[in-house]
Amino acid sequence: MWDLKPVDEKEFYEKVDNCKKPVFIDFWAVWCPPCRMMEPLLNDIMNMYKDRVEFIKVNVDINKKIAKAYDIQGVPSYMIIKGRKKIKEIIGASSKKQLADLIESAIKIIDSEK
Amino acid sequence: MTEHNAHNTCWNCPMFEFKGGVDFRACGQSAGEVEEGFNMGSCKRRPELGFFDPSSVSFEECPEWEKSEYGYRLRKMKVMILGIDGYLGWSLALWLGSLGYEVSGIDNYSRRNWVKEKGSHTIVPIARMTQRLKKAKEILGININFREIDLLDRNKFREFLEEVKPDAIVHYAENPSAPYSMVDDDHAVFVQTNNVMGTLRLLFAMRDIVPNASLIKLGTMGEYGTPLTGRPIFEGLFPADAVLKWGDREWSLGGELTPRDPVSFYHVSKVQDTFNVYEACKYWWLRSYDIMQGVIYGVHLPQFEEDDDLRTRFDVDEWFGTAINRFVAQAVVGIPLTIYGTGHQKRGFLALMDAMQCMTRLINNPPPPGVYDVVNQLSGVYSLMELAMTVAKIGKEEFGLSPKIQRLENPRVEADEHPYEVIYKNLPDRFGFKPKVTLEEEIYRMFKLLTKPHIKARIEEKKHVILPRTHWSGEKREAKIIEIIDKF
Numbered sequence: 001m002w003d004l005k006p007v008d009e010k011e012f013y014e015k016v017d018n019c020k021k022p023v024f025i026d027f028w029a030v031w032c033p034p035c036r037m038m039e040p041l042l043n044d045i046m047n048m049y050k051d052r053v054e055f056i057k058v059n060v061d062i063n064k065k066i067a068k069a070y071d072i073q074g075v076p077s078y079m080i081i082k083g084r085k086k087i088k089e090i091i092g093a094s095s096k097k098q099l100a101d102l103i104e105s106a107i108k109i110i111d112s113e114k
Numbered sequence: 115m116t117e118h119n120a121h122n123t124c125w126n127c128p129m130f131e132f133k134g135g136v137d138f139r140a141c142g143q144s145a146g147e148v149e150e151g152f153n154m155g156s157c158k159r160r161p162e163l164g165f166f167d168p169s170s171v172s173f174e175e176c177p178e179w180e181k182s183e184y185g186y187r188l189r190k191m192k193v194m195i196l197g198i199d200g201y202l203g204w205s206l207a208l209w210l211g212s213l214g215y216e217v218s219g220i221d222n223y224s225r226r227n228w229v230k231e232k233g234s235h236t237i238v239p240i241a242r243m244t245q246r247l248k249k250a251k252e253i254l255g256i257n258i259n260f261r262e263i264d265l266l267d268r269n270k271f272r273e274f275l276e277e278v279k280p281d282a283i284v285h286y287a288e289n290p291s292a293p294y295s296m297v298d299d300d301h302a303v304f305v306q307t308n309n310v311m312g313t314l315r316l317l318f319a320m321r322d323i324v325p326n327a328s329l330i331k332l333g334t335m336g337e338y339g340t341p342l343t344g345r346p347i348f349e350g351l352f353p354a355d356a357v358l359k360w361g362d363r364e365w366s367l368g369g370e371l372t373p374r375d376p377v378s379f380y381h382v383s384k385v386q387d388t389f390n391v392y393e394a395c396k397y398w399w400l401r402s403y404d405i406m407q408g409v410i411y412g413v414h415l416p417q418f419e420e421d422d423d424l425r426t427r428f429d430v431d432e433w434f435g436t437a438i439n440r441f442v443a444q445a446v447v448g449i450p451l452t453i454y455g456t457g458h459q460k461r462g463f464l465a466l467m468d469a470m471q472c473m474t475r476l477i478n479n480p481p482p483p484g485v486y487d488v489v490n491q492l493s494g495v496y497s498l499m500e501l502a503m504t505v506a507k508i509g510k511e512e513f514g515l516s517p518k519i520q521r522l523e524n525p526r527v528e529a530d531e532h533p534y535e536v537i538y539k540n541l542p543d544r545f546g547f548k549p550k551v552t553l554e555e556e557i558y559r560m561f562k563l564l565t566k567p568h569i570k571a572r573i574e575e576k577k578h579v580i581l582p583r584t585h586w587s588g589e590k591r592e593a594k595i596i597e598i599i600d601k602f
């Protein structure tokens with residue numbers, strides 16, 4: 001299991017609005033095998049980046065409003081946001097390198113906008 | 115210990131009815147307009163709950179799911195077995211019936227006819243279906259709702275499905291023989307028509323009549339072949355950390371179907387099934403386990419010991435006799451155990467009773483709607499030579515026989531020497547499977563049964579149909595002997 005508790009809408013916006021760090025969102029669904037396959041890999045990524053990035057897990061079936069707000073077209077989708085603003089995303093199962101690239105490049109964009 | 119399926123929720127339960135369908139996006143497909151408050155539904159068994167979110171109740175919490183030896187299980191779960199007269203079908207019927215499942219099934223007795231066509235018979239005698247059903251009721255107290263139906267008979271099958279409305283369907287009803295599919299074009303066409311069209315009929319019928327039922331579909335490890343690169347044989351779908359590299363870019367292959375490299379026209383039919391089942395899950399939100407099963411061996415279930423009429427079939431002829439089963443029969447009547455080629459070919463194997471345990475665990479763990487999932491169902495990987503040696507040794511030491519092993523030219527087109535790294539972690543890790551039967555123990559039981567005089571006589575009678583005559587090249591002749599081994 002990707003040991004992170006899924007959040008509901010209230011928790012989601014509270015976390016996002018108050019977080020100083022960029023936020024990595026895992027949009028997932030119960031019925032999505034690639035989402036399950038990503039779990040061990042996401043744990044590794046979280047351990048690698050937890051000091052620099054906040055991690056949130058959003059079940060798209062329960063949190064339809066969040067999925068809609070971020071225009072989620074398929075699962076899994078991985079997104080980096082700062083505040084409520086989308087910085088970068090990747091759709092579909094992804095390798096560790098792809099996720100690391102996603103995070104690193106998003107951080108660069110955020111830093112350059114400071 | 116937590117049961118393997120304790121944290122499943124109504125998403126996994128065939129009793130949950132989604133209100134107006136679910137706003138599903140197949141993985142990676144467009145969502146379209148997202149509607150709000152859509153994923154609610156109700157429970158067929160507990161209408162008092164009204165409409166609720168399916169993630170809110172777990173199996174552990176639901177009184178309709180009770181704890182059992184093989185995880186939580188749905189009370190009075192209805193399981194329909196297609197191919198219930200076969201080696202595995204009959205075994206599973208008695209096994210599940212004894213555990214309290216409501217068992218139904220169909221068969222058209224074609225296996226009995228295919229074996230006759232070869233001029234053989236089941237070595238362990240089996241009763242007619244009427245007698246089987248009567249004994250199951252009298253001795254084990256199991257009521258099996260059986261109908262003689264060809265799965266390709268659309269109307270009859272749909273009528274029966276409508277009548278029973280099963281919660282899970284186990285699909286064994288296919289021709290299981292590689293050599294049979296290689297006899298000539300008539301046989302190849304028959305096998306592919308029977309297997310592929312049968313499954314296609316089933317998928318449409320499920321869509322129309324029992325879309326919430328889970329399908330437990332039998333494939334085979336032979337779908338994968340034996341990749342010579344030595345790359346691992348994953349469980350049907352790539353893990354997320356398997357990547358495709360091209361130039362300086364890389365992509366995860368996570369969740370995509372792994373390559374198949376079937377080894378006969380029979381195995382091709384199973385690969386075609388895999389794609390059809392995969393698509394049906396995607397188009398209609400059916401749910402399925404596609405089981406890549408190793409070779410099953412053995413004769414033992416506790417239920418069989420109660421009465422000879424309860425036993426399951428056991429074949430040793432060149433079309434239907436599988437490796438370990440055939441070796442033991444050969445040893446019993448003093449003909450050499452036949453190995454094709456070097457005998458270094460490696461395959462996955464599983465004892466009959468352990469196969470039943472796996473099936474029960476999968477039945478108890480229906481996938482969520484839309485999910486096509488795969489397990490590699492085996493408990494060990496052995497080379498054929500290693501197995502023949504083990505059989506010969508037990509025959510010699512425990513039963514005073516003097517078995518020999520003979521290597522024949524290989525009638526098949528397959529690699530004799532190959533790497534074989536099979537991943538088979540899903541069943542133990544996700545479904546709590548623990549093998550309970552050792553190879554030696556089951557071989558011992560097989561010798562015990564097959565050396566009984568009336569059974570030994572039945573092998574003697576059919577000695578002449580054991581050696582392979584069906585070559586993948588199309589030739590029909592006995593395979594040449596390369597070497598006889600009598601020292602081990």
Ligand SMILES: NC(=O)c1ccc[n+]([C@@H]2O[C@H](COP(=O)([O-])OP(=O)(O)OC[C@H]3O[C@@H](n4cnc5c(N)ncnc54)[C@H](O)[C@@H]3O)[C@@H](O)[C@H]2O)c1
Nearest residue numbers: 197199200201202221222223224225264265286287290410
């Ligand atoms: N036994 C093994 O070692 C093994 C290994 C891997 C996979 N499998 C698969 O498991 C399944 C069961 O194998 P088995 O060894 O019990 O074979 P089996 O031939 O004994 O059982 C199949 C049963 O299905 C019936 N059947 C076939 N076509 C039918 C149709 N069109 N309509 C109705 N009934 C039909 C047959 O009469 C037979 O009773 C098969 O799909 C096989 O490919 C078996």
